[in-house]
Amino acid sequence: MLFRNRFFLLLALAALLAFLSLSLQLLHLIPVSVSKNGASTKSRKRILPDPVTEPPVTDPVYEALLYCNLPSVAERSMEGHAPHHFKLVSVHVLIRHGDRYPLYAIPKTKRPEIDCTLVANRKPYHPKLEAFVSHMSKGSGASFESPLNSLPLYPNHPLCEMGELTQTGVVQHLRNGQLLRDIYLKKHRLLPSDWAPGQLYLETTGKSRTLQSGLALLYGFLPDFDWKKIYFRHQPSALFCSGSCYCPARNQYLEKEQHRQYLLRLKNSQLERTYGEMARLVDVPTKQLRAANPIDSLLCQFCHNMSFPCTRHGCIGMEHFRVIKMHQIEDERERRQKKLYLGYSLLGAHPILNQTVARMQRTAEGGKEELFALYSAHDVTLSPVLSALGLEEARFPRFAARLIFELWQDRGKPTQHAVRVLYNGGDVTFHTSFCRDHHKRSPKPMCPLENLVRFVRRDMFAALESGSTNYYDACHTEGV
Ligand SMILES: *[C@@H]1O[C@H](CO)[C@@H](O)[C@H](O)[C@H]1NC(C)=O
Numbered sequence: 001m002l003f004r005n006r007f008f009l010l011l012a013l014a015a016l017l018a019f020l021s022l023s024l025q026l027l028h029l030i031p032v033s034v035s036k037n038g039a040s041t042k043s044r045k046r047i048l049p050d051p052v053t054e055p056p057v058t059d060p061v062y063e064a065l066l067y068c069n070l071p072s073v074a075e076r077s078m079e080g081h082a083p084h085h086f087k088l089v090s091v092h093v094l095i096r097h098g099d100r101y102p103l104y105a106i107p108k109t110k111r112p113e114i115d116c117t118l119v120a121n122r123k124p125y126h127p128k129l130e131a132f133v134s135h136m137s138k139g140s141g142a143s144f145e146s147p148l149n150s151l152p153l154y155p156n157h158p159l160c161e162m163g164e165l166t167q168t169g170v171v172q173h174l175r176n177g178q179l180l181r182d183i184y185l186k187k188h189r190l191l192p193s194d195w196a197p198g199q200l201y202l203e204t205t206g207k208s209r210t211l212q213s214g215l216a217l218l219y220g221f222l223p224d225f226d227w228k229k230i231y232f233r234h235q236p237s238a239l240f241c242s243g244s245c246y247c248p249a250r251n252q253y254l255e256k257e258q259h260r261q262y263l264l265r266l267k268n269s270q271l272e273r274t275y276g277e278m279a280r281l282v283d284v285p286t287k288q289l290r291a292a293n294p295i296d297s298l299l300c301q302f303c304h305n306m307s308f309p310c311t312r313h314g315c316i317g318m319e320h321f322r323v324i325k326m327h328q329i330e331d332e333r334e335r336r337q338k339k340l341y342l343g344y345s346l347l348g349a350h351p352i353l354n355q356t357v358a359r360m361q362r363t364a365e366g367g368k369e370e371l372f373a374l375y376s377a378h379d380v381t382l383s384p385v386l387s388a389l390g391l392e393e394a395r396f397p398r399f400a401a402r403l404i405f406e407l408w409q410d411r412g413k414p415t416q417h418a419v420r421v422l423y424n425g426g427d428v429t430f431h432t433s434f435c436r437d438h439h440k441r442s443p444k445p446m447c448p449l450e451n452l453v454r455f456v457r458r459d460m461f462a463a464l465e466s467g468s469t470n471y472y473d474a475c476h477t478e479g480v
């Protein structure tokens with residue numbers, strides 16, 4: 001009970017602080033540091049810094065709350081902002097699925113009791129939840145590439161299955177969809193009201209949680225869409241690399257990165273002690289407990305305001321949670337410094353970035369297809385893309401994270417196009433490696449499309465040790 005009360009207090013405090021910070025920002029009460037030439041001085045520091053709520057030292061519980069992305073916390077959104085002489089012409093959305101049930105169970109403990117059916121009068125609420133369920137039950141297999149057509153279109157188990165999307169996850173994406181609807185459809189009229197099937201591009205991995213997240217976002221974006229106009233493609237690879245997945249150098253970087261992770265873990269004696277204690281509590285060998293990735297299950301219980309499991313030897317506690325979560329944060333910090341993950345990311349993210357750039361170029365050349373693209377994916381998809389774009393300071397993708405590319409056309413010079421990049425509503429365009437320097441040299445309100453194209457087609461490989469200038473060579477250069 002003590003634990004629960006403390007937890008609730010923390011949760012309430014975090015929500016209050018987030019709300020206060022948002023209100024202060026809206027009222028422009030927080031001074032934004034501006035350098036002489038008018039550019040923000042904080043460009044290399046934390047992305048999306050929150051001067052009010054951000055604790056002075058890293059707090060694992062605060063970080064965990066951000067990761068949960070509880071739908072009660074209002075958030076800022078900078079999507080769809082551009083000077084008046086620019087017209088929005090296409091939008092590309094990469095999401096992580098919403099809140100889900102754990103993928104692993106802690107050995108010899110009771111599974112957390114979470115209900116994955118959708119119930120309108122259960123928290124978190126959403127006014128469109130019932131309509132969403134009713135619309136999903138009218139869907140047919142014809143709207144999905146095989147094997148997606150065998151998946152349920154919304155979560156529906158009274159005791160969640162492993163990895164199943166929860167009601168929280170559905171609500172998170174209904175909200176994302178609605179937000180994008182207000183900005184892109186109502187304000188910018190990205191799609192005509194009688195939009196054609198080819199104007200949407202929808203793609204998801206073969207997990208029910210990604211398909212259902214994509215559907216929830218789509219329903220928020222286009223309520224009561226016509227099922228006959230919808231077609232979700234299946235992406236077999238979590239990297240969204242389709243026909244270009246074979247890349248030996250990428251795997252070499254990954255192996256080295258995993259070795260780095262292993263060494264860091266060995267160095268952390270507090271972490272080893274914590275795993276040992278937890279293993280004794282649940283009465284299994286430490287190795288077995290560690291292999292069960294207990295933080296995944298603990299995070300789920302944390303996000304759902306449940307107490308951690310107990311056995312007759314005692315309870316898993318907040319101290320254990322803090323130590324493991326803190327190690328995750330330190331691991332991410334070292335990962336940024338050592339650059340092995342960057343090598344993996346550049347090669348891993350190239351295919352999806354290349355695909356996105358190709359879509360943007362077709363639109364820039366006057367094409368009227370694929371104006372709104374949605375890729376429904378995983379943390380292991382978003383994380384390399386963020387790293388490849390040079391957004392190292394961005395936080396690990398939370399539940400229902402969204403990364404958006406906007407393509408804008410200059411009305412005055414219709415052959416000129418610009419891109420904006422947004423992560424969870426924050427404008428990170430001038431933090432990316434393809435526009436950071438451009439902006440420092442001569443600050444302009446928008447980043448030219450050519451910068452992104454040049455980066456993806458050639459410059460992104462320059463950061464690799466092999467010094468290749470194209471994907472094929474970079475993938476097949478040995479001895480990284
Ligand atoms: C968390 O659980 C406590 C105790 O069961 C309850 O009083 C509180 O309202 C819950 N908090 C939230 C945010 O649901």
Ligand SMILES: *[C@@H]1O[C@H](CO)[C@@H](O)[C@H](O)[C@H]1NC(C)=O
Nearest residue numbers: 244350351354355358471472
């Ligand atoms: C990148 O896109 C171009 C143009 O669409 C295509 O020709 C090329 O094969 C793509 N490269 C990779 C590695 O996917």
